[in-house]
Amino acid sequence: MAARPAASGGDGGRRDGDLDEAAIARLAAWLKERIPALGASTLPEVTRYAGGASNWTYRLRYPELDLVLRRPPSGTKAKSAHDMARESRILERLAPHYPLVPEALAYCADPEVLGSDFYVMRRIDGIILRRNPPPGLDLAPEEARKLCLHFVDALVALHRIDPKAAGLEELGRGSGYARRQVAGWTERYRKAHTGNVPRARKVIDWLQANAPTDAGSCVIHNDFRLDNVVLDPQDPTHIVGVLDWEMATVGDPLMDLAGALAYWVEAGDDPLFRALRRQPTHLAGMLTRREIVEAYCRGMGIPAIPAADWIFYEVFGLFRLAAIAQQIYLRYHRRETRNPDFRHFWLYVHYLVWRCQRILRRSGA
Structure with a gap:
């Protein structure tokens, strides 16, 4: 089979990272x-x-x-x-x-x-959902709901793994995971800061003051999204693979769930959040963020988490996503990548920080 360079940009030019x-x-x-x-x-x-x-x-x-x-x-x-x-x-x-x-x-x-x-x-053969389902895949509402429940089941199964039995206990750093995560993502956000994005001081101060004690310690994926799972081509409600383990570690399982739900855009969300959607969680039948939390608690056999107690996790997940977007934008800002997809990431950062602030205002924080 003949070799060929990796796919280049749509203009026929080479992209960063293409192989000759x-x-x-x-x-x-x-x-x-x-x-x-x-x-x-x-x-x-x-x-x-x-x-x-x-x-x-x-x-x-x-x-x-x-x-x-x-x-x-x-x-x-x-x-x-x-x-x-x-x-x-x-x-x-x-x-x-x-x-x-x-x-x-x-x-x-x-x-x-x-x-x-x-x-x-x-390679795991199957379907990976992006912003919208691929042509020919039409999930009925009951199928969308079933997929969501299997998504939760896959996360629960991961969180039930004993880190020591898997030989991954070395990834853990003991208690205080939530506080370390707030400190770590704050530092990353500040180091990646550019003049066109907010400082997010109020959000950062609130997260630092309200970080909870750990809900537990287990193997966590840290990027568990619907577009990071592979679906069975014969039954797209079933998951046959989970990808992108680069940020996996041992830590608080609720922080993993928080990171996953930062990407979970619902049909009823505001237009700006819907514009950021990168997975089809808006489809009829998809569980809401709150329903995902409830299904997760049932699967783990833990008490339901009151909405007021989930505020920290929701704000943290969104702030963490803002920091990730800003780190990516910094590479574009410094011209270390020419990928035009990253050009407007600073606008995403603005929105995500604003969304954090709105949640805090509405909660009376």
């Missing part, structure tokens, strides 16, 4: 030494996945195997979110306990191959 034929040849030689199943194959067909706001991801198609490669982006990076060795190790250790993780096959620390470290995993 020399890089593909080096990669193929490296893989052939480490994955015996490749046999006599020479060069893979390489396609770069669209998006890539965090790590860059490529599909490597061989006659024998369908693989996925992940590597860090260029420019300013949050080290914890781009540690390929750590991510690969997490997949390997979770595999016996959580069948939804992709199978990690090989990790490369040698920058001579692609210019950075990377790892390769087996």
Whole structure:
């Protein structure tokens, strides 16, 4: 199968991170030494996945195997979110306990191959939902509800894993996870600050003053979104894989749920929030954020969380999302990436901070 450069931008030009034929040849030689199943194959067909706001991801198609490669982006990076060795190790250790993780096959620390470290995993075949369902996939309301419940079930199953049994206890840092997260995301937001976004002082001060004690400690994904799960092509209400484990750690499970729901845009949300939607959680039959929390509590066998007690988690999830967006925008602001998709991320930051402030005002905080 002939090699070809990874997909370039729509204008025919090359994007940051596209692989040329020399890089593909080096990669193929490296893989052939480490994955015996490749046999006599020479060069893979390489396609770069669209998006890539965090790590860059490529599909490597061989006659024998369908693989996925992940590597860090260029420019300013949050080290914890781009540690390929750590991510690969997490997949390997979770595999016996959580069948939804992709199978990690090989990790490369040698920058001579692609210019950075990377790892390769087996591709999970299925459907990944984006802003809207793909053509031909029409989820009836009862199917949308069933998918939401399976989404919650997948998160509950992860949170029930004993970190020690999975060999991941080293990721934990003891109690105080919520407070550390507030401090960490505050620092990241401030370091990534540019003059065109708010300081968010009131939101930060409130989060620091109201961080709760940990609800528990378990393996958490830290980016558990509907567009990070793979659906069964034969029954799209069932989940067959969970992707993007770069921020997984051991911590408070409610903080994981908070991060997931920051992306959960409902049909009745305001137009600005709906404009930010990146997964089809607005469809008829989809659970509301509140219903997701209730289903999660039932699945975990814990008492229902009063709406007033959930305010911290909701505000934290949105502020964390603002910090992530600002970190990405900083790369564009410094011209470390030319991706035009990042040009307006500073506007997203404005909105997310405003949304946090509105929640606090309405709660009387």
